[in-house]
Amino acid sequence: MDIFITGATGWIGSSVADHLLAAGHTVTGLARSDASADALERKGIRVLRGGLDDLDILRAGADKAEAVVHLANKHDFTNPAVMNKAERDTVQTIGDTLAGSPRPFALASGLFCVAPGRIATELDRSPFHGVDSSRGGSENLALELAQQGVRTIVTRFAPSVHGAGDYGFVAGLVGIARAKGVSAYIDDGANRWAAVHRLDAGRLVQLAVDERTPAGAILHAAAETGIGTREIAEAIGRGLRLPVVSIPAAAAGEHFGWLSRFFGTDMAASSAATSALLGWKPEHPTLFEDLDSGYYYL
Numbered sequence: 001m002d003i004f005i006t007g008a009t010g011w012i013g014s015s016v017a018d019h020l021l022a023a024g025h026t027v028t029g030l031a032r033s034d035a036s037a038d039a040l041e042r043k044g045i046r047v048l049r050g051g052l053d054d055l056d057i058l059r060a061g062a063d064k065a066e067a068v069v070h071l072a073n074k075h076d077f078t079n080p081a082v083m084n085k086a087e088r089d090t091v092q093t094i095g096d097t098l099a100g101s102p103r104p105f106a107l108a109s110g111l112f113c114v115a116p117g118r119i120a121t122e123l124d125r126s127p128f129h130g131v132d133s134s135r136g137g138s139e140n141l142a143l144e145l146a147q148q149g150v151r152t153i154v155t156r157f158a159p160s161v162h163g164a165g166d167y168g169f170v171a172g173l174v175g176i177a178r179a180k181g182v183s184a185y186i187d188d189g190a191n192r193w194a195a196v197h198r199l200d201a202g203r204l205v206q207l208a209v210d211e212r213t214p215a216g217a218i219l220h221a222a223a224e225t226g227i228g229t230r231e232i233a234e235a236i237g238r239g240l241r242l243p244v245v246s247i248p249a250a251a252a253g254e255h256f257g258w259l260s261r262f263f264g265t266d267m268a269a270s271s272a273a274t275s276a277l278l279g280w281k282p283e284h285p286t287l288f289e290d291l292d293s294g295y296y297y298l
């Protein structure tokens, strides 16, 4: 297939693009800079120049493609309104372009607030609706688009998509611990995070596009159901040889900045339905294997 991908230079997107290429697809990637365009071309990915605000470019990319994978995100957690609007506009634009065709449209989502206090399943619905909500309510928008004849496939990534070279949430926690001189968890650290290795996440999205994934499917990229945030802090403390401490929730914002919203939220998830649907079998290292292997602390 000819597949149009946004975010192909990103942490997850680069793995997805590698898996799509390895599966024999032709891949075209959105690139907003020369550096990103060069990185894509070096891998044999065709380049479509533009950014997430260039809706005509997104339309053109989707129009020519046999499948679309949307993984780009502005990720400005200090300016959520801009980030959320871009996400919603992108999903709406690509969805409108693909409407009425069987072409798959895979997009990213997360587990934030899906089922705090219990293990989220693929049947749980996101509480976020509308442009002013988290991710611009794009997950529920995708389900609405599925009702309108778009083959949307939502992948909820675990909050810790980990692996060598990580610069996401787990790497952020390591950076905060190093800067503060302590590795902290919030309150009793009972909140859990699901986890997935970046390469297993990339394989899942490739399978989602290649297999007969139905419109409106919700997939969980969660190889490990839920790891206590206290245990995560302890592993980071071991790695950095720093004391491990509890921070009261009231002080979490000051300590963790914008990451406190996520580290202070229970995000455990099962991927049983995802594995049953697609035969996805995670095979790469666990979060603790990665955290204990050293490269998070170089």
Ligand SMILES: NC(=O)c1ccc[n+]([C@@H]2O[C@H](COP(=O)([O-])OP(=O)(O)OC[C@H]3O[C@@H](n4cnc5c(N)ncnc54)[C@H](OP(=O)(O)O)[C@@H]3O)[C@@H](O)[C@H]2O)c1
Binding pocket: 006, 007, 008, 009, 010, 011, 012, 013, 030, 031, 032, 033, 036, 050, 051, 052, 053, 071, 072, 073, 074, 075, 108, 109, 110, 111, 156, 157, 158, 159, 160, 161, 168, 169
């Ligand atoms: N990583 C996680 O743990 C995690 C967990 C849950 C959900 N997610 C979601 O999964 C998706 C992929 O995450 P990620 O960790 O791979 O993100 P990432 O590493 O931050 O990559 C973001 C990608 O978006 C592109 N991008 C950013 N702003 C853009 C703009 N204005 N126009 C065009 N492209 C733009 C970047 O391209 P450049 O090369 O131009 O910078 C990069 O390819 C995101 O939607 C994210 O929210 C991730």
